[in-house]
Amino acid sequence: MDLxxxxxxxxxxxxxxxDALLGPPESAWEGATERTDEDLRWARGGRPARExxxxxxxxxxxxxxxxxxxxxGALDYLCRRLTVPPAxxxxxxxxxxxxxxxxxxxTVLHVCxxxxxxxxxxxxxxxxxxxxxxxxxxxxVERSPCLGLCERAPxxxxxxxxxxxxxxxxxxxxxxxxxxxxxERSxxxxERxxxxxERTYATAVVGPxxxxxxxxxxxxxxxxxxxxxxxxxxxxxxxxxxxxLRRVGVVDPSSLDDYRSxxxxxxxxxxxxxxxxxxxxxxxxxxxxxxxxxxxxxGVKWQATASQPDHPHYLVCNADESxxxxxxxxxxxxxxxxxxxxxxxxxxYAVGAHKGFLYLRGEYPRALxxxxxxxxxxxxxxxxxxxxxxxxxxxxxxxxxxAGAYICGEETALFNSIEGYRGEPRSKPPFxxxxxxxxxxxxxxxxxxxxxxxxxxTMGAQAYAAIGTEKSTGPKLFCVSGSVxxxxxxxxxxxxxxxxxxxxxGKPDNLRAVLLGGAAGGFVRADEMDIPLTFExxxxxxxxxxxxxxxxxxxxxxxxxxxxxxxxFFRDESCGQCVPCRVxxxxxxxxxxxxxxxxxxxxxxxxxxxxEVGRAMRDASICGLGQTAWNAVESxxxxxxxxx
Amino acid sequence: xxxxxxxxxxxLVEFTLDGQEARVPEGSxxxxxxxxxxxxxxxxxxxxxxxxxxxxxxxxxEVEGARTLAPACSRKAEAGMQxxxxxxxxxxxxxxxxxxxxxxxxxxxxxxxxxxxxxxxAKPDRFGPDAARVDEEPRVDNDLYVRxxxxxxxxxxxxxxxxxxxxxxxxxxxxGRGFDARIAVEHDAPLTDSACVYCxxxxxxxxxxxxxxxxxxxxxxxxxxxxxxxxETTTVCAYCGVGCNLTxxxxxxxxxxxxxxxxxxxxxxxxxxxGRFGYQHVQNRD
Numbered sequence: 001m002d003l004x005x006x007x008x009x010x011x012x013x014x015x016x017x018x019d020a021l022l023g024p025p026e027s028a029w030e031g032a033t034e035r036t037d038e039d040l041r042w043a044r045g046g047r048p049a050r051e052x053x054x055x056x057x058x059x060x061x062x063x064x065x066x067x068x069x070x071x072x073g074a075l076d077y078l079c080r081r082l083t084v085p086p087a088x089x090x091x092x093x094x095x096x097x098x099x100x101x102x103x104x105x106x107t108v109l110h111v112c113x114x115x116x117x118x119x120x121x122x123x124x125x126x127x128x129x130x131x132x133x134x135x136x137x138x139x140x141v142e143r144s145p146c147l148g149l150c151e152r153a154p155x156x157x158x159x160x161x162x163x164x165x166x167x168x169x170x171x172x173x174x175x176x177x178x179x180x181x182x183x184e185r186s187x188x189x190x191e192r193x194x195x196x197x198e199r200t201y202a203t204a205v206v207g208p209x210x211x212x213x214x215x216x217x218x219x220x221x222x223x224x225x226x227x228x229x230x231x232x233x234x235x236x237x238x239x240x241x242x243x244x245l246r247r248v249g250v251v252d253p254s255s256l257d258d259y260r261s262x263x264x265x266x267x268x269x270x271x272x273x274x275x276x277x278x279x280x281x282x283x284x285x286x287x288x289x290x291x292x293x294x295x296x297x298x299g300v301k302w303q304a305t306a307s308q309p310d311h312p313h314y315l316v317c318n319a320d321e322s323x324x325x326x327x328x329x330x331x332x333x334x335x336x337x338x339x340x341x342x343x344x345x346x347x348x349y350a351v352g353a354h355k356g357f358l359y360l361r362g363e364y365p366r367a368l369x370x371x372x373x374x375x376x377x378x379x380x381x382x383x384x385x386x387x388x389x390x391x392x393x394x395x396x397x398x399x400x401x402x403a404g405a406y407i408c409g410e411e412t413a414l415f416n417s418i419e420g421y422r423g424e425p426r427s428k429p430p431f432x433x434x435x436x437x438x439x440x441x442x443x444x445x446x447x448x449x450x451x452x453x454x455x456x457x458t459m460g461a462q463a464y465a466a467i468g469t470e471k472s473t474g475p476k477l478f479c480v481s482g483s484v485x486x487x488x489x490x491x492x493x494x495x496x497x498x499x500x501x502x503x504x505x506g507k508p509d510n511l512r513a514v515l516l517g518g519a520a521g522g523f524v525r526a527d528e529m530d531i532p533l534t535f536e537x538x539x540x541x542x543x544x545x546x547x548x549x550x551x552x553x554x555x556x557x558x559x560x561x562x563x564x565x566x567x568x569f570f571r572d573e574s575c576g577q578c579v580p581c582r583v584x585x586x587x588x589x590x591x592x593x594x595x596x597x598x599x600x601x602x603x604x605x606x607x608x609x610x611x612e613v614g615r616a617m618r619d620a621s622i623c624g625l626g627q628t629a630w631n632a633v634e635s636x637x638x639x640x641x642x643x644x
Numbered sequence: 645x646x647x648x649x650x651x652x653x654x655x656l657v658e659f660t661l662d663g664q665e666a667r668v669p670e671g672s673x674x675x676x677x678x679x680x681x682x683x684x685x686x687x688x689x690x691x692x693x694x695x696x697x698x699x700x701x702x703x704x705x706e707v708e709g710a711r712t713l714a715p716a717c718s719r720k721a722e723a724g725m726q727x728x729x730x731x732x733x734x735x736x737x738x739x740x741x742x743x744x745x746x747x748x749x750x751x752x753x754x755x756x757x758x759x760x761x762x763x764x765x766a767k768p769d770r771f772g773p774d775a776a777r778v779d780e781e782p783r784v785d786n787d788l789y790v791r792x793x794x795x796x797x798x799x800x801x802x803x804x805x806x807x808x809x810x811x812x813x814x815x816x817x818x819x820g821r822g823f824d825a826r827i828a829v830e831h832d833a834p835l836t837d838s839a840c841v842y843c844x845x846x847x848x849x850x851x852x853x854x855x856x857x858x859x860x861x862x863x864x865x866x867x868x869x870x871x872x873x874x875x876e877t878t879t880v881c882a883y884c885g886v887g888c889n890l891t892x893x894x895x896x897x898x899x900x901x902x903x904x905x906x907x908x909x910x911x912x913x914x915x916x917x918x919g920r921f922g923y924q925h926v927q928n929r930d
Contacts, residue, residue, distance in 0.1 A: 002812075006830070072830075075831075076830075085807075085815075086830035086831075087814055087815055087838065088807075088814055090828070090829075091828075094819045094820050405821070422817075427698055427715070427718055429720075572822065574822040575821055575825075576820070576822045576825035577697070577800075578698075578701050579702070579797070580741060582822060582825070583744035583745065584744055586748075587775065590774070590775060591771075609770065615740075616736060616737045619713045620704045622698070622699075
């Protein structure tokens with residue numbers, strides 16, 4: 001590759017941010033400011049130069065966290081350091097909604113306008129906030145898809161770019177660089193805020209947000225009220241009989257000792273006693289299927305990965321939870337982070353991987369902080385590293401942060417994102433178990449799926465399989481939000497009915513419809529409360545369980561507006577790779593706009609059009625995003641009689 | 645005589661194509677089998693010199709047992725597969741894909757687009773006059789070729805030809821996301837500020853005429869472009885010793901564009917800036 005770089009130079013701040021991740025440049029060829037005679041004898045090419053492409057996304061994060069946007073100079077410098085063509089890096093930077101390649105204020109206030117938050121008044125929140133945070137306020141207000149804070153709707157997230165803070169609370173997320181020295185860096189070039197102190201990186205979560213609380217958090221995120229503990233999202237917290245949620249709200253999520261005193265790392269010991277094949281057998285016998293939405297048998301996936309002759313094998317945890325209405329993985333990671341670390345270690349052991357990647361949604365700052373801490377503690381105690389538990393098995397976990405792209409939750413798009421490419425899905429076959437991350441055999445599992453492995457190993461496959469129904473075994477987490485009295489994460493054995501779940505959460509008297517499975521799922525009517533919440537039960541009822549979203553809508557919520565928001569979501573989140581999805585989602589939204597105020601005959605023509613476009617999206621799109629982009633709208637028309 | 649590499653003998657895969665037995669060498673795609681059987685499947689993002697991105701989805705066919713349709717250009721034929729190319733379901737998707745494309749971009753210079761739109765009875769107008777379009781102005785920032793992204797269907801062929809499949813210049817990429825995605829160089833700068841080496845290999849593979857020679861663009865604008873009157877002469881490039889074949893497209897005794905035969909074992913359709921654009925001296929008559 002003979003790369004061409006521009007003449008733009010990074011600012012000192014941008015250079016510092018990149019160097020904090022990658023170390024100082026070795027040569028002027030890499031963008032060092034001083035030229036020396038050594039440079040005449042310096043060369044780096046081939047694989048060592050190109051193999052660091054996967055650091056592109058962390059590099060973009062480093063610049064964005066520091067400055068708030070990605071300038072030409074910063075992007076060019078990053079490209080020089082990583083031997084990445086600038087055009088491709090620009091393509092990657094413009095792919096993610098959390099990055100900006102145009103100047104913007106250092107503080108960004110993301111206001112969730114998705115279904116649950118819209119029902120809770122996000123429009124008023126936006127109006128109130130935008131009125132007070134205009135140009136010159138130093139805050140840019142961005143309307144955001146679901147932030148995964150549905151139990152606290154309407155929600156907002158503040159991200160303020162700045163230099164790394166000394167305290168743990170404001171640590172800029174960066175799993176690669178050591179934390180030491182953060183406080184010693186010079187303040188040269190850094191902007192100063194009104195108080196005269198250096199502007200530091202900070203995040204704040206506000207929910208339920210009022211214009212006042214959101215503006216306050218946006219102007220001083222470090223002084224914002226501390227976020228409510230994750231256990232508040234679990235109405236059942238502390239109750240006996242819980243399996244997956246039993247430690248949430250009970251243990252200190254930052255303490256490894258606390259985790260171990262509540263049964264932590266018993267499953268890993270059992271895994272070492274069983275051996276990799278034994279673990280896979282247990283997981284297969286337990287009947288565990290993926291909880292991300294696709295319900296693929298986990299044991300089959302692990303077996304297929306483990307048996308691949310190509311090496312190395314990778315384990316990837318998909319924590320890019322972005323399905324509107326889904327927040328179960330966040331609550332698990334924030335309430336019981338060590339359980340995910342332990343489960344990933346077991347999964348890695350079973351599939352023969354020595355490296356695990358945890359791809360975490362970019363909008364989850366607290367989960368990132370707690371998982372970072374958990375990994376560090378586990379490393380320090382020999383629960384990760386060269387010799388896990390003294391068993392001669394080496395395994396380590398690296399966190400990679402997403403940057404605002406729903407599509408990256410698609411398994412192969414996630415691989416591309418980690419590898420430093422645009423997060424576009426790959427065509428399958430080949431499947432990830434054969435050619436996944438970096439083209440190597442990869443097992444990719446959702447957070448909840450992995451966490452289920454712990455009870456399987458501690459209680460045994462038979463006992464686990466006895467929970468739930470014959471075809472859907474085990475406990476399941478449900479994300480209940482919308483018009484219910486007690487929104488939050490509920491754990492129920494598979495087989496409970498929709499009505500039982502909603503009774504727990506406080507069903508409203510004027511329930512109109514329930515959205516099952518999120519934006520990619522479907523609506524059911526208020527009189528369908530006896531649908532069993534199992535994969536086979538929802539399928540038989542012509543709907544889907546998806547990732548476990550149960551979003552209740554009462555009759556005050558205007559259905560056409562909900563459908564429009566869902567259509568908008570898919571239009572915004574389509575990666576643009578294939579035609580049916582790229583253009584189809586736009587045409588779907590246009591048609592829904594046209595009929596927003598119409599019914600009956602007046603809407604019939606556009607509904608016919610929607611059906612035709614929807615059918616082509618479902619049949620001909622590359623990945624699940626396009627294939628499901630019409631599901632919710634279709635179910636609203638057919639099941640709820642919208643527009644009749 | 646051209647030496648044709650024979651390669652390792654490949655086993656034959658047997659499967660059913662529209663009810664008929666089909667036998668193709670292992671590794672062939674469904675599209676290869678269709679073409680061998682004389683079936684005409686529309687394609688846009690597929691190109692004979694590139695690995696298709698299967699992004700346009702206009703070649704979808706029905707594979708029995710599969711939940712969704714499969715892109716014929718990329719799905720490899722497997723033994724025992726039951727493939728149907730002309731079902732109502734496959735034709736419906738092709739029709740809608742053509743409608744979606746024709747309603748958002750200008751397909752006027754896309755070979756065969758009009759024919760397919762007619763064949764599949766696609767009606768791009770039915771999305772109404774307010775249907776969003778790509779709406780881009782032609783970018784004329786150099787004397788050699790023009791980028792008219794109003795005609796771009798985002799097939800990724802130019803990106804692949806510029807990148808690791810042929811030229812390794814990596815001057816262009818897809819930027820942005822969804823309907824706003826476009827082909828661009830870094831920072832959306834003019835080509836002259838980019839890594840572009842003006843080999844024109846992107847122009848060679850563009851299926852829609854979004855990328856065209858400046859000469860062709862100007863003549864089309866003036867209304868003088870007339871492909872029927874053009875002659876094509878294949879010769880050998882005289883610049884260096886590689887011996888690339890050039891096909892000179894001549895109208896009114898003027899070279900109007902230069903291509904290279906895609907089956908040429910030296911070029912596979914690719915050239916460098918000299919072969920592609922350095923023909924002015926030939927017609928210097930002073």
